[in-house]
Amino acid sequence: MEKATVVVIGGGATGLGILRDLSMRGVKALLVEKNDLVNGASSRYHGLLHSGGRYAVKDQEAAKECIIENQIMRKIGKSCVEPCGGMFTRLDIDDEAYEEAWVKGCADSGIEATPITLDEAFKLEPRLSRKHVKSAYLVPDAAVDGFRMSWQLIDSSKRYGGQVKTYTEVIGFDTVNGELRGVKVRNQFTGEEYEIGCDIAVNAAGGWAAFVGKLAGVEIGVQPDKGTLIAFNQRIVNHVVNRLHKSSDGDIFVPHGSITILGTSSMSVPSPEDTSTSREEVESLIKIGEQTFEDLRDFRILRTFAGSRPLYIPPGGAIGRSASRGFAIVDHEQDGLKGLFTIVGGKFTTFRLMAEKMCNQICTKLNNTTPCRTAEEPLVEEVPQADKDRAKKFFPSYGVNLAATRLGVERFKKVVERLESEPESRELVCECENVTRAEVEEICKEDTSFIVNDVRRRTRIGMGTCQGNFCALRAAAVFADTGVESTAKDSLTRMKEFLQGRWKGIRPVLLGRTLRETEMTRAIYELSMAINNAQGGMNNAKNNS
């Protein structure tokens, strides 16, 4: 039987943070995730690395945690963080008294909030509403790439012996006399069921924590709280732009790589699997957004997406916006199950701190006295400038740094070598996000790449303007050649599920340019390639002959 000292359940930022922390302390840890990594709230969010400004009035403890972790993330996750800075803007319709409380809250929480003149604000953010914006402050917000951060967490964990199994769902716990012996899992592709022996298991399943708890017979108060976001095709803002008012829907704009994300809403939903979005939600977000950016409707929407915040609800606690964004650790020994922990709640910005606190408790149990080092050691080494310079010759322009941060030192080196020696590998699979065939092939070969969407999350293929229109076919073809044989051989299914994933986020925004784009996609795949009746077509041909 496979064995680990600790099994971490859930491949979100929290779980990955725990895997890394434990591995660095020399604890043999294995992470299981029923889907691909960061498939829940850790990627389905606005990509904001909080300065804490958003919590400065309501929850100063969270605010203080944010500003400390913000600085740590910039240091250890340098290539995941875009230090674009943040701006808080109060509009004419917002409460002036709140501004006063906020300035004081920031000062008390140790968040540097620098007032700037409106002229400066409009210079920094030319698209801000001259009509509505009344005051502005700069804060040390930043944008953070949840995908990239998670892959780097794995790379870091693996260096210290950490293991990861994706598409591996927990289906039960093996306990003897109230003591945990192992975790029962099922491989999502093969259906194979087996047990992984362990002393301790950590339920870090986020929105799914209650389901995992149920398998062990323990109750966990977690309320999935759906937040819907809109991705725009361009950089509309240069900074993270927040509304200076009591936190509400649609009041954060984050420049995120080549796009801008506007979010979010807050809606209690029965299931964390509910990542649906609707035209009404989009409309309501835009309505609020255009108070800050009057010409918002002129910008093309790429897609919408939604994720569920796993809000921790202590017995009798509030839900929705009033629920705490803090986190909780539960030792289920109190429920009569020794060896199982649950960690729930919190936010992406503070995932490292959450992991540290969780691991401190685990290590106490394990009599491991190694101190936590996750705040000091960078996640990955930086790609040497010499490698980047060499890469420039073969990479598309504007592509070197992005690819270097996505791939990390070793993979980047391999990709550059391929580009050097095989000119045909220089062709672009994804023209919108500038992704070369060499990079896609490299990622297809990874042991976590089972479907094309897994490759998408790591390379950004299909995440740009055309939303998979041109790269779906190419990516599925490359995957068929270089991916895991068991799943890659069904290339038509792989391509369809990839396109369906893209369309899911497009359907609620089928308007204007987005609609035109989608009609072209439909024409290419449904008419020219007839992907939905290719089989039938062939059968018909057979019948006729």
Add this chain to the structure above:
Amino acid sequence: MSDIKAIFTGDRCLSCTACMANCPVMAAVKEYRGPKLVGPAHGRMHFSQEDVEESLNYCSNCKSCDRACPSGVAVSTLNMLQRAEYYKKHEHLRHEDMLAHGERMAKLIRKIPFGATFSNIGMSLGKTLGVFSALGLAGERNMPAYAATAFKDYFPRIKQTAVNKKIVMFTGCYINDNEPQVGEAFIKVMNANGCEVLIDKQFKCCGSPLVVTGFLDEARQHADNNVARILDWKRQGIPVVTPCTSCSLMLKEEYHELFGEDQFHEAAENVYDAFEFLEMLQERGEFNDNLKPLNQKFLYHVPCHLKSQAIGLPAQNILEEIGGVEVKTADAGCCGISGNYGFRKDKYEISMKIGAKLFERVKKKDFDKVISDCGTCRMQIHHGTEIKPVHPIEILAQAY
């Protein structure tokens, strides 16, 4: 937000690749990554790092991409804006400076007695001695010869009857400095149509050669100057008409795409291509159709920058009013020279490769004359076939 300014049009791109399929430069040189990538796609990436797309250099600004685009993306202008960004951090080469400033050069030469004659001798000597090649210019080409007298200086000597209906001629550098006979033909035609032609000496070069070589700030100065003049004429109810298609495109469309100011739009409403203007007179029943029959067949190379104006083929329409005239379009794509593009040493071969189809068509010689509204197109056809084309207005002038 003005949706028409080029930088905002990138958002409309569907990535459909129509621009790449229609790009004559891509067909000629595989190193060019193409309009879609270099324009709208990279437009989304500029924030990510300081970088340069080397192959942007290949874009000739022929605007085939803009015409192919089903979504109205000003692809070529996005490229030109990006080129200007490049030159904010890089020095211009000497030949780029020369090619961008033809107007300045012509003025200098004319300050010397017999300057034009000497410089023409100098230019043919320069070609023989390989001086141009050393400067980075295409040594294979004849440099456009200077006319002894600039058209604007010669203009007052042309006798016109003063009438109420007046138009202002925007001569364009090439007609002013190199082919004043086209200007003369223009005046003859306009006079025959009851218009008195005025010249505005305050007009500067339209700026097209500046834009394509990345002198955007200077082009902006020209735009501000010219637009102020055009608006001044507009207030007096006098239209500005030009026989140069690249000039008219610049005045009508590119100023606004590049700089996005509303008054550029307003000015554009007062600018007409020569034959567009004549066609308008025709629609109003004011066109003088008292034309002598010519009995000639013409092969018409339609300049890219005329196609971009989306006004049809007014020259063909008007010339076919002349008895016995048959106008066949060459339908052979871009000639390849695209303003000063083909004059660069490193672009000469590309330019000739692009033009090959047209040259072949012209060499069939199933016509009496080749016509084309654009000065550099005419030079390219002459260079590629040794058949000298003329401006269609010269043909029309013969019929009056």
